Amino acid sequence: MPERDPTRPAVPESRTVPKHVGRNWAIWLVPIVAALAGVWVAVTRIMSEGPTITLRFDTAEGLEAGKTKIHYNGVEVGTIDTIRLSDDHQSVVTTAQMAPKTEDFLVEGTQFWVVKARISGANVSGLGTLLSGSYIGMEIGTSKKAQRDFTALKNPPIVTGDVPGRFFLLTTPSLGSLDQGTPIYFRQLKVGEVASYELAKDGHALTIKVFVNAPYDQYVNPDTRFWNASGIDVSLGANGLDVRTQSLLSILIGGIAFETPPNEPALPPAEANTTYTLFDSRSEAFKLPPRDPQPYLLVFDESVRGLTAGAPVEFRGIPIGEVVSIEAQLDAKTFKFSAPVTIDLDAQRLGVHLENLPPGADLKTLRKELIDRLVAGGVRAQLRSGNILTGAQYVSFDIFPDADPVTVDWSKSPVRLPTIPGDLETLEARVNKIIKKIDELPLKEIGQDVRKAIVELDKTLAATRTTLDNADKLIRPDSLLGAELGSTLDEVKRAARGLRVLADYLERHPEALIRGKTGDSK
C-alpha cells in the first residue's frame, strides 16, 4: 500500500469489508473443463468411427465424396470419404468410412452396388434416389473371413438375401429382348426373374442365369422346356387362328416361360444350376427331338426359290427332318443347272424304332435296308409349296408308284436320294402343254367356216320368217279359218252335250238299250 500523499484533496474512503478470501485457483477450472470437454468429444468421435473400407467401382457416376451413403436394409452404415481414379485410370477407387460395429458385415462375399433409379419395363426401383441422389446398397456375405477391399457390382443383384428358390442356367444363341429382371412365367404366372447373363468363353452362345422362386422351382425337372415368350405366337392351323402369349407385359418387354411335359412317372425336381436350352418358341420347345438324323442329298433341277435352310422335310405331312443347306451347281458341259439340297432326315420318325435293335443287328445296315426299300417302293422327294402367300417351299417325300425305278448309290456321302419334279413344275408343264395346243389350233380356217355358216344361217332364218308369217295369217282370229274353226267347235260342243244326255239316260234306264226309249210315266 503506497504512502498517502498529504497534498491531494480529500477523497472519500471506501467502505471496509472483511477481506474476501479469494479462491484464485478456481478460475483454472475454466480451461480444465474446456480441455475435458474437448477430450470427451474427441474420444466419442474416435469411438464412433468404424472401419475404413476400399470400394472399387467402374464409374463414379452418382457418387460424391462425403455425401454418398452406404445403406444396408435402409440403415445408413457408412459414407464415401474419398473418390479417386485407380492407378491404371480404368476404375474408380473410393474409401468409405463405416459406422462402428460394422466389422461383422465386412467379410468375404459382402457385395456393394450403386442404387440408382431404374426404370425398366418390368419394374421401377430406386425412385427415392431421384430426389436423394444415388446411394450404395450392400448385401452381407456369409463368410467369417474379414475383408476391407471390395469391388462393387455393376448391377444390383436381383435376388438379395435369403429369398428361397433356385438358379437355373439357360443357353441361347442370342439374347433377344431379354435383360436382367426379365420375368419368368410358369402357366402365365410370374415365378422368377433373369438374374444375369454372360457370354460363353468361346463367344458362340450366351448363358442366362434365371432365378425361379420357391415354391415354383419344384416344377422344374430335368424334362422341363424353357422358351422365349417374348411377343405373340400366332399360328394358323386347321383349327383356325391360334394366338398364344404369356401376358401383355411379356409382349412389351419379353419374357421366358417354362413348362414341364407330363411325365410318367413324375421326374424329381431338377438340381440347382441345371443347364437347359432356351427355345425360340413353345412349339419348338415341344418339338420332338431328332433321334437319328442323317444327312442326305437331293438334287432338284427346278427353281428352289422359297426353300430355305430349316425348311421342313415331311413324309405325307409328318415332319421327318429339315433342310440343312441349299447350293447351286452348274454343269459346264451340258449347261444344265441344278440345286443340290442337303437335308437331315430322321428315318426313325417314320415310326421305325431302330433303337430296339434285335441283338447282332447293325443300325447302319438296317437304315440302308429301310431307305432302299422305300426308294424301291416309289418314295421320291418333291418340292412343294407350303405357303401360297409367301411362296415358301418344303421338301415332301411321297410314294409315286409310277416313278422310274432308281437304285440308291450308297458309296457317296451324303447319299443322294431320288427326286421328281414338284407340284408347281408339273402344273407349269401342263399349262405349257395346253397353251401349245391352243397355239396349234387352225383358228383362221375355223373363222372362215364359221362365217360361211353364218351366211347360211341368215338365209335359213329369212325362210323361217316367211313360214311363220303364213302360219300367222291362218290362225289370226278374223281369218276364214278361224271362223270356220269356231263354228265347227260349236257343233262338236252340241254333239258332246247330246252324248252326255244319252249317257245319263242310259245310266238311269239301262233297259232302254233293249226296249228303246219308253214314254216317261211321270
Next chain:
Amino acid sequence: MSAAATTALEMGLMTCEACGLLSQPAAGEHEGRCPRCDEHVHFRKPDSINRTWAFLIGAAICYVPANLLPVLKTTTAQGTDTDTILQGVVLLWSPTGWPLSILVLIASIMIPSAKILALAYLLIGVQRGAKTGQRQRVRMFRIVQFIGRWSMVDVFVDTFTAALVQLQPLMSIEPASGLFFFAAVVVLTMLAVESFDPRLIWDTSLEPAALPMEARHA
C-alpha cells in the same frame, strides 16, 4: 511533473468501475466497497493476469474442436450433411460468392484466433514488464475489446438458421457440437478481455527512474 507520477495507484486512490467515484481505502484496510454504489473497488482488477490466462487457455482449447467439429447439421431428403466452418468457407467459395466466403473466413476463423493471440501477446508483455510500445499494445487491446461484441454473430446466425429452417421432413438444420465450442471460444475470449486490466500495461513504468521520457507524455 511526470504523468507517471500521478497514477491513482501511486496516490493510493481507486476508481469505482461501476459509478466512477474515486475513493481510497481506510487506513490500514483492504480495498473494500465503493462508498457511493457499494460496488467492490480495486486498485487493479483482482488476479487479472491469472484469470485472463485461464480464460484464454480455455478459449484456445475450445478453438480446436470449434473448427474441427461440424457447426451445422443439415437434414434434407438427400440425407444428413454436417458442415464445419471451414467446409462452409469452401462451400461459399465461388466466382461470385468469394467475398462472403472471405467474410466468413475472417469473422469465424481469423478473428477468434487473432483475439487469442493478441491477448496472449498482451499478457506476456505485461508479465515480462515490457516498457516499450505500450500505446500500440493498448490500441490493440481496444480493438480486441471492440471486436469482441461482434463475435457472437456467427453463433446468432447459426441459431437463427436452425430455428427458421425447420421444414420437416424436407429439410431441417440443427446446430452441431462444433457450435457449442465456437460459442465457448467467443464467450471465453470476451471474459478474458473483460478480466484483463489494460492499466497493467502502464504499471510496468511505475519506477519513474526507469521510464523513458517520451512515454511519460501520454
